[in-house]
Amino acid sequence: MNPARGYLCLVLHCHLPYVRHPEHETFLEETWLYEAISDTYIPLLRVMDGLLRDGIDFRLTMTLSPPLISMLRDPLLISRFERHLNKLIELASKETDRTRFQPEFHRLAEMYLERFLQTRHAFTQEYRYDLVAAFERLQEHGKLEIITCGATHGFLPLLNVVPSAVRGQLRTAVAHYEETFRRPPHGIWLPECGYFPGLDEALRDVGLQFFFTESHGLLYGEPRPRYGLHAPVFCPTGIAAFARDMESSKQVWSAEEGYPGDPAYRDYYRDVGWDLDYDYVRPYVQATGQRMNTGIKYYRITGKTDHKQVYDRAWALERTADHAANFIFNRERQAEWLAPAMDRPPVVVAPYDAELFGHWWFEGPEWLDQLFRKLHASSHVVEPITPAEYLERHDVNQVCTPCGSSWGASGYYEVWLNGSNDWIYRHLHNASRRMEELTSRFGQADGVILRALTQAGRELLLAQSSDWAFIMKTGTMVDYAVKRTKDHIHRFTRLYEQLLSGNLNFEWLKDIEDKDNIFPKLDYRNFS
Amino acid sequence: MMSNPPDYYGRTETVLMVVHPFLLFAYWEVTPESCRQAHETMGPEIDGARAILRMYDISLIHFDGTNAHQVFDIDIGLEARGWYIPMWIAEKSYCADLGFLARTGRFHPISRSNVIHTPRATPSSRTDEQWMRVRFVRRRKPESTRALEYVNAPGSDRKPSAEALQREQRDASMAEYLGGGLPTSIKG
Secondary structure, rough: OOOOOOEEEEEEEEEEEOOOOOOOOHHHHHHHHHHHHHHHHHHHHHHHHHHOOOOOOOEEEEEOOOOHHHOOOHHHHHHHHHHHHHHHHHHHHHHHHHHHOOOOHHHHHHHHHHHHHHHHHHHHHHHOOHHHHHHHHHHOOOOOEEEEEOOEEHHHHHHHHOOHHHHHHHHHHHHHHHHHHHHOOEEEEEHHHHOOOOOHHHHOOOOOOOOEEHHHHHHEOOOOOOOOOOOEEEEEEOOEEEEHHHHHHHHHHHHOOOOHHOOOEEOOOOOOOHHHHHHHHHHHHHOOOOOOOOOOOEEOOOOOOOOOEEEHHHHHHHHHHHHHHHOOOOOOOOHHHHHOOOOOOOOOOOOOOOHHHHOOOOHHHHHHHHHHHHHHHHHEEEEEHHHHHHHHHHOEEEEOOOEOOOEEEOOOOOOOOOOOOOHHHHHHHHHHHHHHHHHHHHHOOOOHHHHHHHHHHHHHHOOOOHHHHHHHOOOOOHHHHHHHHHHHHHHHHHHHHHHHHOOOOOHHHHHHHHHHHOOOOHHHHHHH | OOOOOOOOOOEEHHHEEEEEEOOEEEEEEEHHHHHHHHHHHHHHHOOOEEEEEEEEOOOOOOOOOOOEEEEEEEEEEEEEEEEEEOOOOOOOEEEEEEEEOOOOOOOOEEEEEOEEEEEOOOOOOOOOOOEEEEOOOOOOOOOOOOEEEEOOOOOOOOOOOHHHHHHHHHHHHHHHHHHHHOOOOOOO
């Protein structure tokens, strides 16, 4: 077989903000994690395990952000996920009964019941409550490259007003990866793809070797890169930057032109939590009694209409095969066109938020499965690759400084800095500066002082999550994002003041240690 | 219960941030002590004085307070504590002084900001090339002090052949594809 004419580097970014509220019996925002586990992470693991079992030589790069890893290993959240899943099984089981005289709905109710039972079996028996270990096994097989992210997904270009904040995000993330996987990460998904010139120096200092930028991060790089988006560049520090390919992204991302908008695919918005009789769904919606999505959805996208038609699973699965073939066809033409102008096979970098697959685009995992199977069976033109493999094969690359950018609307920093969220930065920057001050005041610490310093670091990191600014901008669940920002800044400020005055409130410290328990082994000196 | 962050940090500061190549955001805090000092220094000149951000374009220079390429003033409301500043050109470096501008034209600065660099908004016209060899290291961290090896650009040792010339033409037609395109948005 001839060597490939092009590479496909598929990247899935898995991240959720750290949401864990032991003080409440149930908590709405915790369902983000439960839905992502049952809709996305377990389906993706099952796809990859299936490919491995069938000898399909695939390559996938995935971020597992430190907050996500922490939540996936948190005993409280794990037990709550199991409770959530059991409720879903109960509802699906009632649904099979309720729909017994409506065959087209009944078939779907049975599909959901079987699916949820399989998910529970996979979670409890196959993966033994530890999805992180399941991802790690795939990495050890050489099929999956797990990369890291900012410690709490802090948007680095805007934190950099206080550079120690960027160091704190990166050092904590890398240490957490090493603690989890017993080896350092090769690369990083910069939160929101947020880059600014000079960030590569901070990446080098923590031993990272590559990162990703938005398309114009490279296209507007200095000097203009010879191969555009289709080869990585080395920053002047020798750290490699891979850029997002626009064409392949659009085919999958775009709600209108992209595959997920196909009329055959399942409609996300029509959910029994909203459609069925209130008294019937009451036990499966919010504790407050407000309706919410349950995950059981019977309709297909159909078109731009309110009259949705019933979902046809077999048809939807056929479409995933068509769409996988179409994606490969386009990548092949892209590779054939580009290859003669280059001294190496062009790489197409296709990054997506992982939750698109399975959660938003129900059939996404099956599309991915088809994609790798078809590539393995029939494409001699396009080869899946990880950034690490690429850099091993092609160690000579052009030197270029990428342009400041992000993958947010309009391509720069606006989504995270605008009239809805600009008020947070005064607090984030001052808290970061104060944390740096604490590291120099307390060069050595032990006992309760050490605990207070460590907790101050946790509160600072949790306040820095880009998720809060993003939610404030998008306008849903804003109260929660505002509360989280204010709570963490408030807790940080109290700790700072207590540390300086020497009057620590032990009871309160214990309370917030229990609540904000991310990074048990955090080193407060990461913020120096 | 909502726990509010501090209203003030007790520290006079001016901070510039980049929103995009053509928009900056500034926020500031002026302590009562700094305000009192300003009033004292300015004396009667404080009457009718305006609070401004004096912006300095300091692209590619070591700024000594006098050598900015361009200086311009933005009227602000001091109590607003934050302000958006539209720009007309990308890829510049700026810093700002926050202070009072007296009717006499005398400027009394209170605090100087950090320096920021606005990103490019178009492809670079620079096409000179440098290439580097960097050995990838598996499962461990590379030395942060590792030497970086500059090498010849791929193809630079070859004599131009008919094929190469043909390739050059093709390269030119592809320049638009590789170098074109505006920022696209996928989030937000």
